[in-house]
Amino acid sequence: MTAPRLHFDVITLFPELVEAGTEFGVIGRARQGGLLEVHTHQLRDYTGGSPHPIDDAPYGGGPGMVMRPEPVYASVEDVAQSCTPSRRLLMTPQGKRFNQEAAARLAGESSILIFCGRYEGVDERVRSLFDEELSIGDYVLSGGELGALVVIDSVGRLVPGVLGSEDSPSQESFSGGLLEYPHYTRPAEFRGMTVPSVLTSGNHAEIDRWRHEQATARTRARRPDLLAGATSETDEDDEG
Ligand SMILES: C[S@@+](CC[C@H](N)C(=O)[O-])C[C@H]1O[C@@H](n2cnc3c(N)ncnc32)[C@H](O)[C@@H]1O
Structure with a gap:
């Protein structure tokens, strides 16, 4: 224990x-x-x-x-x-x-x-x-x-060690002021609905960019009130 x-x-x-x-x-x-x-x-x-x-x-x-x-x-x-x-x-x-x-x-x-x-x-x-x-x-x-x-x-669930992966809470909705990006899992096609091709491309920079765009668009559509406090990827890049 x-x-x-x-x-x-x-x-x-x-x-x-x-x-x-x-x-x-x-x-x-x-x-x-x-x-x-x-x-x-x-x-x-x-x-x-x-x-x-x-x-x-x-x-x-x-x-x-x-x-x-x-x-x-x-x-x-x-x-x-x-x-x-x-x-x-x-x-x-x-x-x-x-x-x-x-x-x-x-x-x-x-x-x-x-x-x-x-x-x-x-x-x-x-x-x-x-x-x-x-x-x-x-x-x-x-x-x-x-x-x-x-x-x-x-x-x-935010206490270190409680979730399997230490960094998963930082990706979730409300962290950084955005709702989370959409998720997909197998199968790649379900009832005619396909997974966005970027997610199967293996290009992690593109995947990160797509997810950030999706998170921003989703937040703008569903919770525009959150956007004022959101940390943009560009701001973070500028700082680091
Ligand atoms: C029926 S409520 C009392 C409401 C109170 N008469 C009022 O109008 O503000 C009984 C208890 O439920 C809890 N409770 C009810 N709504 C809550 C909320 N939105 N958030 C947190 N606790 C709540 C509180 O502990 C509260 O003392």
Whole structure:
């Protein structure tokens, strides 16, 4: 077993959901190989026997229930004591929008604690416990677990050694501000559709040029908002 490069500690009412979501594929293998550790913590273990253990009605009225501050504080403080997180994240639709840049930044951490909300969310007084509030998109989920899984998956695969090839993340969509170029595999002809001849030419300079053009055209058509921040091949060549 390799020494783990990144620990995740997730506080949640549904640890099974987080466990199940990190058991398979790349992340599952990285866990088994010891490159990543994912520990889940049941929030109900921190209720201290209160009659309204986790949630209570909102002051001022209104629909739904709010997560009480006591178990949130107790759980975060207890878990932080054992895992000494370098980053504490609160999942919330009101947080900063999570993206590939944030994933790359978080992949440089050593230990990340993630708190998953439920109900109408958390009592406002717990916010100071966290370094960052993250949203995975402009929609409301019923809980933070799917958000935590998105963070663990996208951050975990950027940890060196987790993907088979060290440089494959740098080719992917959003790295360098572009969507990725189109992919083809065998057969060379499928239902009358052929593979672009440049890809079978063996000319790697031409293949690189074609892929960059395709990535740029695809980004312009589908996500023009990304192009402003894109690194052009020419800029890189000029610098190097
Ligand atoms: C039903 S939501 C609460 C929404 C809250 N009442 C609001 O309107 O902002 C319950 C929990 O799901 C999680 N959640 C929901 N949508 C999310 C999103 N887009 N990104 C991250 N977490 C989200 C948060 O942990 C949140 O506390």
